[in-house]
Amino acid sequence: MTEDDVRWVGFxxxxxxxxxxxxxxxxxxxxxxxxxxxxxxDVHDDAGLIVVTFRAGDRRARLLARTVERLPxxxxxxxxxxxxxxxxxxxxVHLPAGVTFVPxxxxxxxxxxxxxxxxxLLVEGPLVDVELTVDAARAAGATRxxxxxxxxxx
Numbered sequence: 001m002t003e004d005d006v007r008w009v010g011f012x013x014x015x016x017x018x019x020x021x022x023x024x025x026x027x028x029x030x031x032x033x034x035x036x037x038x039x040x041x042d043v044h045d046d047a048g049l050i051v052v053t054f055r056a057g058d059r060r061a062r063l064l065a066r067t068v069e070r071l072p073x074x075x076x077x078x079x080x081x082x083x084x085x086x087x088x089x090x091x092x093v094h095l096p097a098g099v100t101f102v103p104x105x106x107x108x109x110x111x112x113x114x115x116x117x118x119x120x121l122l123v124e125g126p127l128v129d130v131e132l133t134v135d136a137a138r139a140a141g142a143t144r145x146x147x148x149x150x151x152x153x154x
Contacts, residue, residue, distance in 0.1 A: 007036070007082035008061050009127070010052040011152050015073040016043045024050060024074075027067050033060065041151060047075055051149045053082065078152055082127055089130040091147040093121045093137040101140050103133040 014020040021040065028035050033054050041049035056064065065079045080087050093115075095101050100116035103109050109125035111133070123133045127149060134145050 005055040005057055006061075007053060007055050009080050009082050009084075009087050009149055010050075010054070010065065010068070011078040011080075012050040012052065012068060012074060013047050013076040014050055014071070015075065016046050016048045017073060020048075020071075020073045021050060023071050024052065024068060027064060027071070028052070028054060031060070031064060031067070033064060039148070049151055051151075053149070080152075085126045085128075086152065087127045088125065088150040089127040089147055090122070090124045090150060091130050091134050091145055093123065093134055093142050093145040095121065095137060095140060095142050099141050101137055101142075104136050107132045107136075109133055 012024060014024065021038070025035065025038070033056050036053040036055065039051045041051065054064075061079055065077050068074055069077045095115045097118035098116060101121060103111050103123060107125065107129040109123045109129050111121060111123045113119040113121040115121050121137065123130050130147060134142070134147060137145065
């Protein structure tokens with residue numbers, strides 16, 4: 001990883017068959033790029049969505065996207081910078097009962113839940129703002145959290 005590396009989110013629509021995820025992971029491994037996270041989504045029309053986050057420079061990210069597109073089981077690839085406001089996420093954060101928490105004012109998120117009453121906090125918005133909120137909740141004592149990057153709009 002270099003100073004020029006930025007965080008990317010790749011949305012890969014691939015055929016729902018054995019080896020698709022392994023082939024995708026292999027592209028990253030053979031090019032020396034570590035996958036920060038990888039998650040699969042629902043399967044529709046015999047294809048599933050795989051969301052991959054990774055760090056790379058612009059050139060390497062474009063090369064990865066082209067290489068993934070060439071895999072026979074891949075139907076489409078969309079790669080965006082993680083800070084792109086179109087990259088949306090949702091998170092659930094659990095804080096100890098009695099801890100009242102409100103997302104940071106600078107985080108452009110929608111949220112619900114009364115943490116002071118022991119309810120989980122549900123947060124939705126741009127990935128960078130959701131992550132900012134989760135980090136603030138951890139600093140306030142959050143005991144667990146889960147974040148999901150949402151599929152891109154069609």
